[in-house]
Amino acid sequence: MKRAFFVLFFLIPLSTMAGGFSRTLVVGSVGDDVVALQRILNSDPLTKVASTGPGSPGNETSYFGELTKRAVMSFQSKYAPETLFPAGVYKPTGVVGTFTRAKLNSLEKLPASSVPDSPLPQSVQSAVPPLVGAIAKPNTKDPLIMENFFATKSKPLLFNLSRYEAKQGQTVVVNGSGFLPTNNSVILSSSVRVENLSSIDGSTLSFTVPTTASNGTYNLHIQNKNGSTYDSSYGDFFTVADNPRGPPTITSVSTQTIDVADIGKPIVFYGDNFDSTNQILSSVGNISGVRSDGKKIEFSLSSFPEIKKLIDAVKYVNSADLYFFVVNKYGVTSTPQKVILKIK
Amino acid sequence: MKHFFIFLLCMGFALTPLTAYAQLGTGVGTSISFGGWVAYTIPCTCSFSLWVFFTPLYLRGLPAPIVGPLVYTPGISTLYPYYLIGVPTTWELGDYVPGVQACLIGVPPACVILPSIGLMSRVGTSAPGFPP
Numbered sequence: 183m184k185r186a187f188f189v190l191f192f193l194i195p196l197s198t199m200a201g202g203f204s205r206t207l208v209v210g211s212v213g214d215d216v217v218a219l220q221r222i223l224n225s226d227p228l229t230k231v232a233s234t235g236p237g238s239p240g241n242e243t244s245y246f247g248e249l250t251k252r253a254v255m256s257f258q259s260k261y262a263p264e265t266l267f268p269a270g271v272y273k274p275t276g277v278v279g280t281f282t283r284a285k286l287n288s289l290e291k292l293p294a295s296s297v298p299d300s301p302l303p304q305s306v307q308s309a310v311p312p313l314v315g316a317i318a319k320p321n322t323k324d325p326l327i328m329e330n331f332f333a334t335k336s337k338p339l340l341f342n343l344s345r346y347e348a349k350q351g352q353t354v355v356v357n358g359s360g361f362l363p364t365n366n367s368v369i370l371s372s373s374v375r376v377e378n379l380s381s382i383d384g385s386t387l388s389f390t391v392p393t394t395a396s397n398g399t400y401n402l403h404i405q406n407k408n409g410s411t412y413d414s415s416y417g418d419f420f421t422v423a424d425n426p427r428g429p430p431t432i433t434s435v436s437t438q439t440i441d442v443a444d445i446g447k448p449i450v451f452y453g454d455n456f457d458s459t460n461q462i463l464s465s466v467g468n469i470s471g472v473r474s475d476g477k478k479i480e481f482s483l484s485s486f487p488e489i490k491k492l493i494d495a496v497k498y499v500n501s502a503d504l505y506f507f508v509v510n511k512y513g514v515t516s517t518p519q520k521v522i523l524k525i526k
Numbered sequence: 527m528k529h530f531f532i533f534l535l536c537m538g539f540a541l542t543p544l545t546a547y548a549q550l551g552t553g554v555g556t557s558i559s560f561g562g563w564v565a566y567t568i569p570c571t572c573s574f575s576l577w578v579f580f581t582p583l584y585l586r587g588l589p590a591p592i593v594g595p596l597v598y599t600p601g602i603s604t605l606y607p608y609y610l611i612g613v614p615t616t617w618e619l620g621d622y623v624p625g626v627q628a629c630l631i632g633v634p635p636a637c638v639i640l641p642s643i644g645l646m647s648r649v650g651t652s653a654p655g656f657p658p
Contacts, residue, residue, distance in 0.1 A: 226587070228558070228587065228624055256625070259624070259625035340634065340635045341572065341630060341635070341638070342632075342636050342637055342638060343635070346636075411635075413634065416634060416635050419636075463631050463632055463640075465568065465579070465595070465640055465641075467568065468631075488566045488568070488579075491565050491566040491614065492566065492581075494565075495563075495565035495581045495658060496565070496581050496593055499591075499593050502593055505640065505641055507631075507632070507638045509632060509636055513636060514632060514637075514638055515638075516638075518638070518640075518641060
């Protein structure tokens with residue numbers, strides 16, 4: 183452990199370049215900032231550019247190639263809540279854009295010996311999480327292959343929609359798994375179908391609400407040669423209407439951090455399409471019946487079932503990240519809202 | 527909740543090998559060793575997995591313990607004795623694949639991914655009641 187710390191200390195530069203990372207880096211980029219990027223990536227075994235040769239620790243180069251791109255994707259996966267979620271994406275891109283640069287710049291300043299102030303889950307938002315019913319066993323030799331390990335043999339599954347109310351001609355994105363490269367169908371009813379849809383990643387499918395879909399509610403499902411997502415218990419959850427409402431969205435929060443002593447005080451989410459009553463899903467449990475005027479929703483952390491266990495158990499770090507979603511009849515917030523709980 | 531845990535426990539038990547022993551991961555490939563103390567667990571109601579929050583959580587390659595969640599999925603994660611996956615106050619040791627998101631919460635068809643550090647590929651547990 184001490185040896186690892188010693189090596190890590192020397193691999194993390196205390197400062198790399200004046201001003202940090204300031205431009206978007208992609209495959210083909212050349213410069214000192216690429217060298218700095220590779221050094222930061224090589225400081226972590228999970229994001230190392232290469233084990234030997236150009237790009238490996240001590241042999242960083244000024245060229246951003248495919249190996250660097252792959253390492254950036256691992257980096258984005260590790261810090262997904264900071265690098266991907268704020269941009270509204272789940273899959274790592276391999277492009278060092280605004281949010282990835284911000285994280286790199288923050289790591290540049292971080293001394294190796296510091297206790298993590300915000301111990302984020304080192305999470306990668308893989309596009310296709312595993313579910314019961316998946317047939318294909320993951321190929322654990324390649325983390326990027328893991329992203330698609332449900333892809334071609336599993337029955338399709340429906341996770342959520344980009345919107346649950348839409349009008350004719352409006353585009354809706356279906357998020358799920360088991361979608362095939364071609365020949366997926368979105369079915370609203372026996373007479374209202376959108377055929378021959380393609381999915382490039384196995385987990386998203388876009389369709390346009392056909393003009394043949396009358397106003398009303400439907401049990402939307404996806405069908406391909408591997409099966410169907412139809413489940414009668416879902417009921418009719420997709421509405422075609424002339425003036426559709428979008429899903430709930432959180433545009434701002436009353437506080438990004440909250441002290442453990444203040445868990446009884448209200449946190450306010452501001453946004454749109456909150457219903458008169460809502461459910462909040464979170465990483466400390468769920469609460470229901472949360473009232474709203476449509477534009478703001480107020481709750482306190484003390485209401486959540488697991489918050490006390492978290493506070494009682496956390497001793498080794500200064501803070502813990504909490505994630506929240508709002509759910510109502512108009513849908514669910516697409517990306518988690520983070521609030522940092524300051525422990526000490 | 528209780529029945530959900532019992533269901534998952536039975537699934538894990540049914541899929542374990544006849545002989546088993548805890549192993550330290552070598553870090554080869556994408557599985558990385560971990561060990562940690564379970565503070566609490568969230569059932570992933572859409573994905574039939576468990577989102578297990580550890581504090582502390584030791585990950586191979588990190589110089590200091592952190593806190594955070596890993597996900598256990600029956601049929602994909604291999605479970606070893608004492609099979610008490612996700613039970614608070616147990617210590618758990620195993621390997622995980624970083625970055626794989628395996629926990630969906632909510633009620634279909636409105637499920638969302640609860641972020642986690644990764645997916646347990648194999649895990650063994652202690653008996654409950656140990657301090658962190």
